[in-house]
Amino acid sequence: MESRINEYKEDLKKILKEIAYPLVAILISFVAGGILVYSFGKDPIVAYTALIKGSLGDWNKFGETLVTVTPLILTGLSIAFGFRCGLFNIGAEGQFTIGSIAAVWAGWAFAGLPAILHITLTLLTGALAGGLWASIVGWLKAKVGSHEVINGIMMNYIAMYMSNFIVMTYLNEPGKAFSVAIADTAKLWRFSQAFDQFKHSRLHTGIIISLIVAIAAYYILNKTVRGYEIRAVGFNPHAAEYGGISVKKNIILAMAISGFFAGLAGAIMAIGVQYRVNFLLGFTGYGLDGIAVSLVGNNHPIGVILSALLFGILQKGGPQMQIQGIPKEVVGIIQGVIILFVAANFVRVITDQIKQKRELKKSTVKGEVE
C-alpha cells in the first residue's frame, strides 16, 4: 500500500515539474504584458485587477468563465492526445463543428426519451461523430501517408460548410439562420437551477464531464496498454514497430480518440449553452484555441485543465479591462506572448543552459573525469 502511495506521490511530483516551466513562462508573459500596459500610460495593477475581477470577481463571473473553460479543456485534450501519438490534430476545429451539429440532431430527433438517456445519447452521438470525422484523417495518414495537418485543415472547411448546409436545410428553423432547438430532455443541467450564486451564469454540468474526461485521458495515456502503444508510436514509430506495435492502427485510433474529445466539446457546447447550432460565418475557434491550450499545458491532461482555465480567464476578463480603458488587444498580445514563450520552451532552454554552465564549472574545478 505504501509503495502505491509513493507511486502516486512521484507521479504528482513529475506532473508539478512538468507544469513548472510553462508556469514561469506565463508569469514572464504577464510581466511583459504589464510593461506594455504601462507604456500605454495605464496602470498595470488596475488592468490585471480588472482582468481577475471580470473573470473571477463573483460566482456568476466565475461560472461564465467555466462555461468557456469547458470546451477548451476538451479541445485541449483532443490536441494533447494527438500530440502524444506524434499527430498534430489541427482538425479539432472541424470535429468540434461536426460534434455540435450531430448532437443537435440527436437532441432534436429523439425528443421524448428520459433526460438522462437522451443526454447520454446526444453526447455520445456528437463525440462519435467527431471521432469518425477525425479517423478519416487518421486513415488517410496511415494508409496513404498524407499529412494530417493538410487534411485536417481541409476537413475543417468541409465540416463548417456541411454544418451550414444542414442548418439551412434539414435542421433549419424556418426563416432563421440557425438550426432547430434541441428538446428539453437533451439539455444539460444548469447550476442556476439549484444554486443562487450562479443565477446569472450559464454554468452547466459539462464542466464536470470535461474534468472526468481529462482524468480518463490521463489514465488511458499513462496506465493502459493502448496508451503505452500510442505514446511509443509518438516517441519512436520505428521502435514501436519493432516491439510489435502496429503504427497504422494506433495512428487511426489516436486520431479517433482525439476527435472523440473534440466532438464531445462541440456536443457539450450545443446542449449546454446554445441549445442549437448557428449558421457559421467562420470557424468557432474552440478547436484552434485547443492547440494553444494544449501547448501551454505541456500536452498533459492535467496541464490542459489549468491552461484552459488560464485562457478562460483571459477571454472572459478581457472585456473588463477594456472598460478600464485598456485596449482589448492587450489580452490578445498577452495570450500570444504566453504561447510564444511556451512554444519556444524559453524557460527550459535558459535553465538548462544555466545548469550546464554550473555543471561544467563544478567538473572543471574538481578536475574529475566523467
Added chain:
Amino acid sequence: MPAVIEMKGIGKSFPGIRANDNINLTVEQGEIHVLLGENGAGKSTLMNILYGLYQPDEGEIFIKGKPIRINNPNIAISHGIGMVHQHFMLVQPFTVAENIILGQEPRKGMTLDLEKAIKDVEEISKKYELKVEPRAVVQDISVGMQQRVEILKTLYRGAEILILDEPTAVLTPQEIEELGVILKSLVNQGKSIILITHKLKEVMSMSDKVTIVRRGKVIDTLNTKDTNIDELAEKMVGRKVNLTVEKSDAKVSAPILEVKGLKVLDNRRLEAVKGVDLKVHGGEILGIAGVDGNGQNELIQAITGLARTESGEILLDGKDITNLPPKDVIESGVGHIPEDRHKRGLVLDYSLAENSILGNHHAKRFRQGIGLSYQKIREYSKKLIKEYDVRTPNEKVLAKSLSGGNQQKLIVAREIDRDPSLCIAAQPTRGLDVGAIEFVHKKLVELRDQGKAVLLVSLELDEVMALSDRIAVMYDGRIVGILDAKDATEKKLGIMMAGGNAQDAK
C-alpha cells in the same frame, strides 16, 4: 625540424564529462600515428578540436612549430589539415569529380569548368596512385572507392596532414589491406596521417606510432614495433582482457529457423535479398558475415516481420511465420537485438521500466484490471537491471540518459529474458567497450548452450569468427557459402565477402 602537429595540454569538458584532460600529442612528419581508445575515450573529441569543430578549454596547438588557433575547419584546411569522417560526406548523385571539387570548383567565367575538374582529378589521382573513375556517380561505386574519393577530396584541398576517423569500419579485409597500401604511399610522398581506431590488429599492421587514450587521458605513446596486441589491449581497457570467446563444442539439435528461397525488396523497391536458403539449428550460433548493405538488414527484417517477404518461406519450429506482423513473430518465440538500438531497440523517451516490456507489453503478468500495473513493470525491470548488470541510478530514468553499453545491456536483457527459441543478434556489440562486449558475447553463448538458435549478423569479422559455430557469407543478396567456423579464415571469408565463391576461397 619541428613536428607537423603538436597538441599541448589539451582539455575539453562537456557537461558532466571531461572528454579531454591535459592531452599531449605529437605527430612527426611522414608518420602514421594511431589514436587508439575505446568508444567514448575522447579520441574523436581531440580530432574535432584539431579540425576546428570544437574549441579546447585549455591547451595549445602548434602546426610545424607555429602556434595556431583553429576556430573553424576552414582554418584547419588552410593549414593543410584534412579529415575523412567515419560517415562519408559525399553527395550521392554527383560524380566522383564533382564531389572532389565541391567547394573549390574551377570556373570558366560564370560557369563551372567540368573538363578542368576532371583533368584535375585525374592528375591528382595519378600523383597519389589512388585510382578512381572521375565520371562515375558516387552512389554506384563501392564503399572502398568512396573512401578513396574522400581521401582525394582532402588532398585536392592541399592536405598535408590527414585525419581518418575509423576508416576500416566499412571495409572488407581486402579493402583494409588496400587502404594500408594507400596510406603507406601517401606517407612516402611526405604526408602525415592520424588514424582513429579501436581495432588492435590494424594498429599493428598500419601504424608507426600509437597513442593510447583512455577516459580522456593519454595513457602512453609507443612505437608500434616495440609493442604487441595484448599490451595495447590492456592499456586501452585498463585491465587484462580476454580477447577470445570461451565456448564448448556446439550440441546441435533440430533446425529451429528455416528460410527457403527468400526474396525481399529494400525501401527503394529493389531486390535486396535475392533468394536465400538458410537453416539455424538449436544449440548453434550461425554467423552471417558480409560487408554492410548486402541484404543482411533486409533478411533480418523479413524474418522479424518488419519487412514484407516478396517470395519464399520462413519457418520457425516448423511453423510458417512468413509475413506475420511483428507482434505475432515475437509471440512465436523470436528475440531480436536490433542493429540500431536508438532507432529500433529503445523508445529513448521512455523509462527503463517502460522499455523493458517493449514487445512484451501485452503479457498478462503486467496487467492490473484494464490497465497496466506500473508496479509490476518496475519490479520486472529491477530484476533485469540486476541480472544483466545495467548501470543506472534506478529503473525510472529515461533510456536516453544511459550510456550505449548499458542501453544495449537492457535490450539484451529484455530479448533474452523473453526466452526465445530463436535470438537474432544484429551488430550486438557495436559501439560497446570491451567489458560490455565480453558480457554480451557470454550471454549469447549461454543462450546457445541452452539449446536455443542464435542468428548473429555482424560487420566485425572478428566477432563473427569468435562467436559462430557456422559462418554464412552474404554478398549481393545471396548466401555465397557456408563454412564451418573451424575452417574459416579471414582470407577465405574476405574473398567470399567480395563475391568470390567458396572454391576460390580454398
